[in-house]
Amino acid sequence: MTDRTLIRGADWIVAWDAKHRGHKYVIGGDVVFEGNTLIHVGHAYTGDAEHVIDGSGLLVMPGMINAHAHTHRDIHAKGFFEDLATHQMWMTQLLEYTFVLKGDAESCAAAFDASVCSLLRSGCTTLVELFGYKHRPFDDWVGQVAATGIRASLCPMVASGYWYTTSGRDHHYAWHAGEGVDDLEGALELIDAALTHPSGRLSGMVGAAQADTCTERLFRLCKAAADERGIPLQTHAAQSVMEFREMIRRHGMTPVEWLESIGLLGPNVLLGHAIHIDQHPWVAYFEHKDLERLARSGVTVVNCARAFAQWGDMLRSLGSYRAAGINMALGTDGYPHDMIEEMRIAGLVSKVASGHVDLLRAEDVFETATLGAARALGRDDVGRLAPGAKADVVLVDLSHPSMRPVRDPLRSLVYSGVATAVRDVYVDGVQVVDRGRVLTIDEDAALDRLQAGQGRAMARVPDMDWAGRSADAISPLCLPVEGPDCSGS
Template sequence: MTTTVIRNADLVVAWDASAQQHIYLPDADVAFTGGAISFVGRGYTGEAEEEISGSGLMVMPGLVNIHSHPSSEPMNKGLIDEIGSPGLYNSSLYEFMPIFRADSEAVPSCVRVALSELLLSGVTTVADLSMAHPGWMDLLAESGMRVCIAPMFKSAKWFTKNGHVVEYEWDEAAGEKAMAEALSLIERAEQHESGRLFGMVVPAQIDTCTDTLLKESFQEAEKRGLSWQIHAAQSVVEFHEITRRTGKTPIGWLDSMGLLSDRSIIGHGIFLDDHPSTKWWTDSDMGRLAETGTTVAHCPTVFARRGITLKHFGRYKRAGVNMGLGTDTYPHNMLDEMRLVAYLARTQANDPRSMTTTELFDAATIGGAKALGREDIGRLAAGARADFVLVDVTHPMMRPGRDPVRSLVYAAGDRAVRDVYVDGNKVVADGKVTTMDYHGAAAHLHEAQKRIVEKAPSQDWAHRPVEVSSPPTFRWS
């Protein structure tokens, strides 16, 4: 193994273990040997076979994305940007998203596009919540990323026949079989030769899983030392469905079954019992999340498109809830997502002091790492994995440079990301992905979407042409 040192970086976002927080460390060095960081500090005197000048650069930890759907979401671009079902509280989950699903030929291009965008925005670890598909693990390994493979399984599928009522088609045996297959996939992933794949147990949605499947999956996660994630409190429809079935809120029902813990992740967690759209007679959901150490995976973009948002990031943090971030939809740009987190939190709170950029960056790094049970990612410290991002602090949009992380999040975004390393390997060089053909995959996806659009009316309960279900910005002439 060779040792590389980044010498005299303008700035390092280093980890202070004693204070358990990131700090700015100017004029510092970062050394890594093989896939692990061996030194973070000033005046590195050890041996190094390779030296990189840190002049004009900020070295920061790679971002940790705990909720993403790379195999499907890129297909939706230009189709569901501004549509939701008015009869289903403006969600697009039940009526529109199912009719635009990528086919098997398009899935690899979806994945390559999504993972390329994530890398370009500084993500080095991503949780891929997908239905299993051929070649999945090798495709993830190809990216060079650290990936938490999260094969989803469920007992039912949802559908609507009229645009205002959601129905469920149940097959409990299929759910049990799918869980067994998911666990087998996780075992294979953890043995993958890349050494960068690990697993998470994911019953897909709270309303599509039986209580038996939920409990069994949680037990499997505990037995295997894995995190457990579920989509819950993600729509008004789901909130009412669970209260109708159980007399409890989604969070309350999960807690009553003992499924909330410091390795549990709630995908979205928007509609708590005190949310204005679902005000319930209890007021205990937030406390349940905090007391159990449960993480909320916050992904604002997909909901903001429908006029829906968490109420609000700062409130969850003040209550003691661990927060992580994800890119649930396109674009898979973590820095854009972070900016929106901050703006929505402050507008929802009517208070610019409701959250800090410190809390935001923590959620995108150590908050996500904690949720995944990893102390070796999301921070720059000796012994951590060599997953880091080199940011060009001389980029015009990074200037003036009084507070470089703020400049990155609120101004420059991915335009200032120069290089990205995972396990000490460069996967983005000079702003270009080195591991996958991003442009080729995007071109293939463009052609694939034409097939999906052609088939969409047959998948739609009302058999509407796409020009009706998803009207274009301007009339094509």
């Protein structure tokens, strides 16, 4: 008895086109998977199957890949962080405010579960989760990630130091005695536990926190560990003006130039953001060689358009980086964790940044969210619907108002679609979303736990802030409050 599922007579399928090495539409076709593997994608399937799903009115597409997210952490700042600015420190809110709201272990676990629900419901089937190894909020990451049903790459980040401010006007680095090298062994053990997890859905990625908080020695050790294991490495680089200026001060090189000079860049390396390269107008630098450095290295740049749009900043641009030959992927970074919204914002911001309507098209955005990210992970079995690939399959309801009228459904999904149009999701052949409801996690309970956790995090803000301010003093509610309880938190 086989465990075979047939999606019969789908109106539209986004299928792998081996000849052109990209996605193509199949109009009116079948998708079949057995266990965790796709065995047929195309026109009518003549075999039998235990489970048959009526594909009429559906778009069947590969699950998307979120190549950069901190799902357990940043969502604690929802409703607090979005309009904060410290104008004199060039995007200092990244350095100053991200870390005043810290969830405790219980709350981070809830945040992770709730965020994974959001990702699954938006058609994301693979998550790259980055977290600080030294300050990991709970020990059983591997078990918790596996229990959600999502496919995931765990990226425990090591760092030689960290940022802090003493006045809201300055920016300092504190360095660990061991340069973070002493954490690397434990981080690698965690990665190895993911790689050998019996679910087969977990993998690992070596994480070096940021270009300006890791020493050359730590970067070289991380790269060697990634190369030795045949896995990727991810770091944050070129994400703020301050980082750019700091690297010029230390090395006389841009962040990208320095990373290239120490041998870090390569096809198995992902750079979170790479926004503040030498052609970004805010850094006032005039060489304009970073784009070529990124392209020739084979590195992947992960664009988190929503997160940076919030700070008035953007990659300039997703379309032109692609045109330069750089492999691109998408990430949701902080929150919200909605890959359909992330695609739309990435696409629209690229149009604004480039001034071109068609330099980056809907199919290109979807490519970054699927095949581009899969290349970064070194995989040809995810991000595509093809026989032999993993059964990570998303069924989109074409009768959903956001998808109608139906003419070119993938384009409509990118520019007009919403997560509630996603009906069912399968990861590794297992159904994880049924008619918009996540089957593997109690989403309401996770959100309730997160709500309580956010309250605890807000109460701790005075202990975390350099000036001892309350959450409400830093970020008042957006409207005047009338009522007996004006605490707002």
